Amino acid sequence: xxxxxxxxxxxxxxxxxxxxxxxxxxxxxxxxxxxxxxxxxxxxxxxxxxxxxxxxxxxxxxxxxxxxxxxxxxxxxxxxxxxxxxxxxxxxxxxxxxxxxxxxxxxxxxxxxxxxxxxxxxxxxxxxxxxxxxxxxxxxxxxxxxxxx
Amino acid sequence: xxxxxxxxxxxxxxxxxxxxxxxxxxxxxxxxxxxxxxxxxxxxxxxxxxxxxxxxxxxxxxxxxxxxxxxxxxxxxxxxxxxxxxxxxxxxxxxxxxxxxxxxxxxxxxxxxxxxxxxxxxxxxxxxxxxxxxxxxxxxxxxxxxxxx
DNA sequence: TAGCTGAGTTCGAAAAACGAACGCAAGGGA
DNA sequence: TCCCTTGCGTTCGTTTTTCGAACTCAGCTA
Numbered sequence: 001x002x003x004x005x006x007x008x009x010x011x012x013x014x015x016x017x018x019x020x021x022x023x024x025x026x027x028x029x030x031x032x033x034x035x036x037x038x039x040x041x042x043x044x045x046x047x048x049x050x051x052x053x054x055x056x057x058x059x060x061x062x063x064x065x066x067x068x069x070x071x072x073x074x075x076x077x078x079x080x081x082x083x084x085x086x087x088x089x090x091x092x093x094x095x096x097x098x099x100x101x102x103x104x105x106x107x108x109x110x111x112x113x114x115x116x117x118x119x120x121x122x123x124x125x126x127x128x129x130x131x132x133x134x135x136x137x138x139x140x141x142x143x144x145x146x147x148x149x
Numbered sequence: 150x151x152x153x154x155x156x157x158x159x160x161x162x163x164x165x166x167x168x169x170x171x172x173x174x175x176x177x178x179x180x181x182x183x184x185x186x187x188x189x190x191x192x193x194x195x196x197x198x199x200x201x202x203x204x205x206x207x208x209x210x211x212x213x214x215x216x217x218x219x220x221x222x223x224x225x226x227x228x229x230x231x232x233x234x235x236x237x238x239x240x241x242x243x244x245x246x247x248x249x250x251x252x253x254x255x256x257x258x259x260x261x262x263x264x265x266x267x268x269x270x271x272x273x274x275x276x277x278x279x280x281x282x283x284x285x286x287x288x289x290x291x292x293x294x295x296x297x298x
Numbered sequence: 299t300a301g302c303t304g305a306g307t308t309c310g311a312a313a314a315a316c317g318a319a320c321g322c323a324a325g326g327g328a
Numbered sequence: 329t330c331c332c333t334t335g336c337g338t339t340c341g342t343t344t345t346t347c348g349a350a351c352t353c354a355g356c357t358a
Contacts, residue, residue: 002196002316006176011262012250013179013243020246021175023314023346026166027155033289034296039305047151049347054306064253074356078304083289086253091289093249094162095278096241097169101161104213104235113160114296123282125292129244133272140182140232140240143274146264147183151347172315172345188336198316203337225324227335300358307352314345321338328331 019063020093024048024056032066032087033094034114037080057081065090096127168212169242173197173205181215181236182243183263186229206230214239245276 006018020026027046036042043053060066065087068079083090098116116125129138136142155167169175176195185191192202209215214236217228232239247265265274278287285291 003172009262010256010259011179012254012259013247014176014262015254016246016250017175017179017243021170021172023152023170023172026170027163030160030162030166034294040303043305050306051308051348052346055345074303076304076355088289089249089253091292092245092276092278093242094166096245096276097165098162100238100242101165103238105161105164107159110159110161112297113158113163114294116292116294118280118283118285118287119291119293120285121280121283123280125278125287126281127241127245127276127278129241129274129276131267131270131272132275134267134270136267136269138267138274140237142268143240143265144268145183146266148262148264189334192336199337200317200339201315204314223325223334225335302357303355305353308350310347310349312345312347314343316341316343318341319339322336324334326331326333328329 016093019059020090022056022059024052025060026097028053028056028060029065029087029090030094032081032083033091037082038078039081042081060087092127095125098125099127165242168208169239171205171208173201174208175246177202177205177209178214178236178239179243181230181232182240186231187227188230191230209236241276244274247274248276 003018006014009015009018020029024046028042028048031042031046036045039053039057042048042057043050046053048056057066061068061081063086064084066081067084069082070077071080072078117123118125130136131138152167155163158164158167169178173195177191177197180191180195185194188202188206191197191206192199195202206215210217212235213233215230216233218231219226220229221227266272267274279285280287
């Protein structure tokens with residue numbers, strides 16, 4: 001099958017998993033959600049090689065997760081990378097990762113590189129899974145999977 | 150920094166993102182949530198190379214996401230890979246990916262490779278982000294990020 | 299004119315992934 | 329006993345990716 005052909009899997013979990021499962025892509029999205037927008041800033045803060053950065057950015061542009069937006073710098077027009085609506089909708093994925101990280105990947109001397117709070121009430125942020133019908137919070141055990149084909 | 154050193158980032162989003170951002174890892178977890186447990190089955194259904202499969206499985210064992218559980222086959226003791234509690238807690242991450250996939254990565258002829266339903270009421274499954282204090286559903290715009298250091 | 303900056307591109311070396319073949323332990327059948 | 333099969337890896341030579349340093353290029357700025 002070779003990794004890339006998962007892009008055409010008839011599976012709405014498999015295709016996103018293959019896209020975001022490419023090395024650097026999740027870390028790149030994290031950086032974007034933290035506010036980084038420019039090529040140079042991605043490159044220096046993540047220490048990713050420039051050629052791979054170019055590749056991953058264009059992958060996310062192709063998928064419509066990012067868009068290039070012009071801005072002025074030194075009186076010149078340049079472009080920065082911003083999330084599209086599709087990209088912003090990845091927020092729950094990142095928050096689910098973080099919720100998991102807070103529970104299971106804490107280190108002794110945690111010095112979180114950022115904090116999150118609900119603008120309106122100052123509360124913490126938490127990802128969860130719920131039933132679209134009855135609203136109950138769900139874990140893997142509460143869900144029945146039916147494989148097809 | 151080199152990709153692997155993200156494992157020591159002081160960031161509860163960065164470390165999980167680096168772990169699951171390794172190629173094949175998310176697709177492997179998908180397969181596990183769909184019920185696959187044995188080396189041979191992973192290899193044939195995913196068409197991953199055997200050496201990389203060995204590597205990713207041991208990575209997830211090391212992280213405590215999977216455990217090896219003995220079982221009997223042909224009167225012999227063998228081992229299968231199962232999720233630990235830590236691993237089962239990744240469910241929201243996978244569901245967030247799927248919720249996103251359903252909204253943004255549908256193809257014309259979608260023939261979902263599995264369906265999910267809440268055991269108790271038969272309802273659909275949905276990932277979301279909420280405020281841990283007031284319970285409001287949150288998007289990226291509702292959350293204030295404060296970077297540190 | 300020369301230097302600087304942001305955003306890439308290029309290219310040789312190193313690392314990771316691929317895939318076919320091999321190893322091995324234990325059960326089953328002839 | 330000998331051979332075949334199964335499940336689960338390991339090995340190894342080849343192909344892809346990634347790395348990282350250098351190079352390019354356009355348009356300020358001194």
